[in-house]
Amino acid sequence: MKVFRALLLPALLILLAEIGARLSGPSDAIAPPSAIAVALVGALADGSLLADTRDTLVSAFGGLALGAALGFVLGLLLGAAPTLDKLFELTIEVLRPIPSVAVIPVALVALGFGYRLEISIVAFACVWPLLVLTRAAVRSVEPRLIEVARALKLSPYDRIAKIVAPASLPRVFVAFRLAAGVSLVVAVTVEIAVNPSGLGNGVMTAGQALRPDLMLAYLVWIGLVGYALNASLVLAQARLFGRAAQAEAAR
Amino acid sequence: MKAIAWRLASVAVLAGLIGLWALVANYKLVSPVFLPTPARAWTALWNGLLHKDLAAKLMGTIGHMLGGWVVASIVGVALGALIGSSKAAREYIGPTLEFLRPLPASAVIPVAIALFGLSTKMALGVIGFGAIWPMLLSTLHGFAATEPRLGEVSQALGLSWFSRIWKISLPSATPDILAGLRLGLTVALILAVVCEMIGGLDGLGQYVLLAARAYRSADIFAGVILLGLVGVVANAALSAIEARALRWRAR
Numbered sequence: 130m131k132v133f134r135a136l137l138l139p140a141l142l143i144l145l146a147e148i149g150a151r152l153s154g155p156s157d158a159i160a161p162p163s164a165i166a167v168a169l170v171g172a173l174a175d176g177s178l179l180a181d182t183r184d185t186l187v188s189a190f191g192g193l194a195l196g197a198a199l200g201f202v203l204g205l206l207l208g209a210a211p212t213l214d215k216l217f218e219l220t221i222e223v224l225r226p227i228p229s230v231a232v233i234p235v236a237l238v239a240l241g242f243g244y245r246l247e248i249s250i251v252a253f254a255c256v257w258p259l260l261v262l263t264r265a266a267v268r269s270v271e272p273r274l275i276e277v278a279r280a281l282k283l284s285p286y287d288r289i290a291k292i293v294a295p296a297s298l299p300r301v302f303v304a305f306r307l308a309a310g311v312s313l314v315v316a317v318t319v320e321i322a323v324n325p326s327g328l329g330n331g332v333m334t335a336g337q338a339l340r341p342d343l344m345l346a347y348l349v350w351i352g353l354v355g356y357a358l359n360a361s362l363v364l365a366q367a368r369l370f371g372r373a374a375q376a377e378a379a380r
Numbered sequence: 381m382k383a384i385a386w387r388l389a390s391v392a393v394l395a396g397l398i399g400l401w402a403l404v405a406n407y408k409l410v411s412p413v414f415l416p417t418p419a420r421a422w423t424a425l426w427n428g429l430l431h432k433d434l435a436a437k438l439m440g441t442i443g444h445m446l447g448g449w450v451v452a453s454i455v456g457v458a459l460g461a462l463i464g465s466s467k468a469a470r471e472y473i474g475p476t477l478e479f480l481r482p483l484p485a486s487a488v489i490p491v492a493i494a495l496f497g498l499s500t501k502m503a504l505g506v507i508g509f510g511a512i513w514p515m516l517l518s519t520l521h522g523f524a525a526t527e528p529r530l531g532e533v534s535q536a537l538g539l540s541w542f543s544r545i546w547k548i549s550l551p552s553a554t555p556d557i558l559a560g561l562r563l564g565l566t567v568a569l570i571l572a573v574v575c576e577m578i579g580g581l582d583g584l585g586q587y588v589l590l591a592a593r594a595y596r597s598a599d600i601f602a603g604v605i606l607l608g609l610v611g612v613v614a615n616a617a618l619s620a621i622e623a624r625a626l627r628w629r630a631r
Contacts, residue, residue: 135475142476158494219390220397226611227604228570230585233577234592234600239414310482318486318570322577323589329487336490344494348487355482 160342169346178331178350185327186354188244189316192251197308200256201301204263208297209289214264221260229254229315233323243326247319254315255308262304266297299370306362313355328354416598424598425605438606440583444500444572445610448507449565456512456564457557460519465549470524481517485510485567486574493579503575510571511564518560522553555626562618569611584610 143162150161160168172178207214232253233246240246270293278288320329328351335344398418404410405417416424428434463469463477489506496502526549534544576585584603591599 131471134471138472138476139479158491215386216389216393219387220394223394223608223612226615227608228566228573228611230570230573230577231588231604231607234588235414235597235604237592238595238597238600313482314484314486317484318574321486321489322574329484332487332490336494339494341494344490348483348491351487352480352483355484356479359482 156341157339158341160345164342165345165349168340168342169349172343172346172350178347181326181328181331181347182350182354184244185313185316185320185329188247188319188327189251189312191244191248192316193255193309193312195248196252196255196312197259197305199252200259200304200308201263203256204260204301205267205289205294207260208264208267209285209293225257225261230318230322233319237323242324247316247324247327250319251312251315254311258304258307258311259301262307263297263301266300266304267293269300270296302366302370306359306366309362310355310359313358317351412597413595414597416601420598421601421605424596425602428599428602434587434602434606437582437584437587437603438610440581441569441572441576441585441607442610444503444507444575444581444583445565445568445614448504448572449511449568451504452508452511452564452568453515453561455508456515456560457519459512460516460557460560461523461545461549461553463516464520464523464553465545470520474520477513477517477520481513485513485571489575489578498579498581500581502579503572503581506575507568507571511568514563514567515557515560518556518563519553522556523549525556526552555629558618558622558625562615562622565614565618566611569607569614573607 146159147161147163150156150159150164153159169178207217229250232250236246236249240249274292274296275288278292283291316327317329320327321333322329324330328347332344332347332351335341335347401415402418405412405415405420425434429438463473485506488509489502492502492505492509496505530548530552531544534548539547572583573585575581576583577589580586584607588600588603588607591597591603
């Protein structure tokens with residue numbers, strides 16, 4: 130019953146789109162869903178869609194790994210050392226609001242087109258969620274655990290590696306999930322704006338070739354990839370952290 | 381006193397980092413083609429604002445951002461309120477919205493170009509489409525999470541549907557709505573820049589991309605500084621509104 134309710138609206142919309150597109154005749158922007166499905170299957174069969182997906186995901190995951198690692202380490206440092214945090218407060222306040230796409234021209238001049246351009250911009254965008262949320266997670270680590278670390282006379286390194294990092298991990302994973310969503314969005318955006326590769330470029334090219342069916346097929350595929358990425362991370366979160374993750378999500 | 385001292389120290393750190401940038405650029409450790417000195421970036425900024433059309437580009441970007449954001453806010457909050465206040469509507473429409481949410485908004489740019497051409501209308505459509513999701517979903521969540529007992533109170537008082545929304549649900553959803561508005565404004569700025577880059581619309585996005593094509597690194601940095609400033613000001617303005625509107629919560 131629940132599934133039926135969830136699927137009713139999309140089914141109706143697809144039906145309406147089919148009728149509407151067929152009645153309005155050929156167009157440069159709209160295609161009937163049946164034609165989109167045919168184009169999607171065609172692009173999947175000739176491998177072009179999968180090659181573009183690979184290009185986009187390589188850039189997105191590369192940038193995510195780089196940016197998330199950097200953000201995590203910085204967040205740990207700033208969360209564990211309040212002095213450092215206060216010293217770099219203004220610097221972060223100044224850098225963080227710069228929209229990620231504004232970095233495109235800077236990176237374009239320095240790196241030229243290609244994976245490196247995309248990876249560096251995705252990394253810039255992914256640093257912030259990890260940094261901010263890791264810092265908050267480290268600060269809110271149960272004070273008694275810190276007392277335990279003190280009682281055990283752990284070195285600062287051991288205190289972070291054995292107590293603080295594991296205790297903040299469930300919240301850090303939530304930040305990672307956010308950043309993963311950001312990485313795909315930024316990768317596609319960079320491809321649409323400047324970089325001639327990947328899914329973003331695929332939509333752009335199909336649009337310029339006046340193939341609305343292929344363009345919308347790419348759009349649907351990008352939506353599916355985004356959905357699958359998010360769904361698999363939600364699943365991983367539930368598997369890895371179980372009830373801890375649910376408690377974090379409720380917070 | 382202490383807070384002011386830390387703030388000063390934090391200013392000093394930022395000044396030190398800018399000094400480091402000046403050193404690196406002055407000694408040409410990085411080619412001046414990629415990295416201008418801070419002085420050159422500063423000169424390019426003032427020169428652009430006073431003698432060239434940088435101020436007009438800045439206004440263009442702010443106009444696109446705010447235009448799309450205002451439309452998205454009104455539609456998003458209204459739709460979110462309608463869907464959120466009805467359980468049936470949530471069950472039928474909610475899953476579709478959740479599926480559409482992770483779709484990178486920039487991926488609809490080619491579709492918008494095919495529909496509207498390279499026009500301001502295209503930019504407003506894309507920005508509106510992208511910025512509507514955070515507002516729609518957070519408003520929906522805010523309305524859905526209204527304390528059930530308050531609903532019972534409104535029933536006992538015999539409130540009309542409209543006054544129940546206006547007097548009970550809306551105030552209780554305000555924190556969520558404000559969070560959505562803030563997130564939406566960030567998205568709107570990013571999409572405004574991307575649309576200007578692709579569509580050649582008057583704005584900072586087009587300015588920095590043209591500067592990148594001509595390898596004028598000082599002009600790129602001037603544009604990026606302005607974009608960061610727009611982000612800071614927009615965020616600060618919404619934080620101030622949030623603090624005012626939510627004063628009742630602190631008590």
